[in-house]
Amino acid sequence: MSDEDHHFESKADAGASKTFPQQAGTVRKNGHIVIKGRPCKVVEVSTSKTGKHGHAKCHFVGIDIFSGKKVEDIVPSSHNCDVSLLTESGNTKDDLRLPTDDALLTQIKTGFAEGKDLIVTVMSAMGEEQICALKDIGPK
Incomplete structure (x- = not known):
């Protein structure tokens, strides 16, 4: 020792x-x-x-x-x-960058400005993440 x-x-x-x-x-x-x-x-x-x-x-x-x-x-x-490896964990994320797609970005900004509840679909692979879709689930 x-x-x-x-x-x-x-x-x-x-x-x-x-x-x-x-x-x-x-x-x-x-x-x-x-x-x-x-x-x-x-x-x-x-x-x-x-x-x-x-x-x-x-x-x-x-x-x-x-x-x-x-x-x-x-x-x-x-x-x-x-x-x-593509995994789906279901954990809530609050550190995503906004998408570069102008149409999707406009939908997100407009939805938040109107106080809507939005669900975004996030694609994740090899350490990168990107918002790829948006679903409006109604007003807050």
Whole structure:
């Protein structure tokens, strides 16, 4: 035993991953994967036949769930790709940034100005969050 004091630094991150690996050949249309570092909804998947170099290839076309931009990637079907974890916790949030979509932003501001109760739908993936829809549930 030692008389030395040991100090351990605490880190805010518990080490939870924002993605998990999944074999490319098992990813399907309407799933969510990471393409070029962005969380995307898969809108098209096509698989080529095994070629002379050994691997069938999966061609993914995805839509970035935050920006709406189309993104593409080709991955060997036997290799892993990152799949984004999308969870629904139901916890109340009060630290969201307002959306950049002008129509949605106007609806939110108008609703609050009129004293309405609003429910916003928040999309969350890989540490990013964005208000993507609004529902008016009536006056306060």
